[in-house]
Amino acid sequence: MRATRLYTLVLVTATVCFAVELPKSQPKPATTASGVFLGRSGRPMAGVRLILCEARPDESKIRLLPNVPIAAADAAGRFTLRGFDPGRWTIIYLLPGVNVAIPKEIDISALEAVDKSPLPLLDKVELPTYKPNESRPWTRQFTLLKGHTFWAMREHMKIWNATVRHDPQGLYLEVRRGAIWLLDFEDKCQIKFEAWTF
Numbered sequence: 001m002r003a004t005r006l007y008t009l010v011l012v013t014a015t016v017c018f019a020v021e022l023p024k025s026q027p028k029p030a031t032t033a034s035g036v037f038l039g040r041s042g043r044p045m046a047g048v049r050l051i052l053c054e055a056r057p058d059e060s061k062i063r064l065l066p067n068v069p070i071a072a073a074d075a076a077g078r079f080t081l082r083g084f085d086p087g088r089w090t091i092i093y094l095l096p097g098v099n100v101a102i103p104k105e106i107d108i109s110a111l112e113a114v115d116k117s118p119l120p121l122l123d124k125v126e127l128p129t130y131k132p133n134e135s136r137p138w139t140r141q142f143t144l145l146k147g148h149t150f151w152a153m154r155e156h157m158k159i160w161n162a163t164v165r166h167d168p169q170g171l172y173l174e175v176r177r178g179a180i181w182l183l184d185f186e187d188k189c190q191i192k193f194e195a196w197t198f
Contacts, residue, residue, distance in 0.1 A: 029084060031084055033081045034079070034080045034190060035191025035192060036079070037050065037073045037193045037195070038077050039197070039198030044077030046073055046096070047096030049073075050073065050193070052091060054090075063104065069084045086186045087185060089183065090182050090183075091181070094170065094171060095172070106171070110139040114153070115157055123153060125151075125152045126151060127152050127157060138159070143167055145197035147162075147197050148160075148164075148197070160175075174195065176196075
């Protein structure tokens, strides 16, 4: 009987110690970032929902953050994102009235692909400069919206500046100078985010 009591006491003590060592959930950081979201025309992107995401260019991925920081742009395009760790982030967005399931991860490797250039003698030149490109599919996953440009590399060209829609979710992201738009976010930083197409 005495051995049973000792065993119970040891078991209870071990359980209490184990419970004390469990990690506590981390509180959301109190950081904020404010800014304005405009189209290249200067028009405010009113009602758009902006989602802060982690971009991993080396893995060709965009990932949602835990406790995803989301903001809605007001009538003047102003927004505030809250509760993120300072670092280098990207923004994806949804147009007003669009409600879709947002994947936890987006593969953006297709945006690094090249296409055959219609002007194979040109090298290291942005195309076109004389008229805007019309919307076009870019693989089955993405659509390049009107006004996108390419970077000529003789026989090939790659996406240079564009608003890109991730199909079929209807999520939008921005590409600048051949790479996903990225910014160093710090507490209380000010952001000017621009949509290439709108």
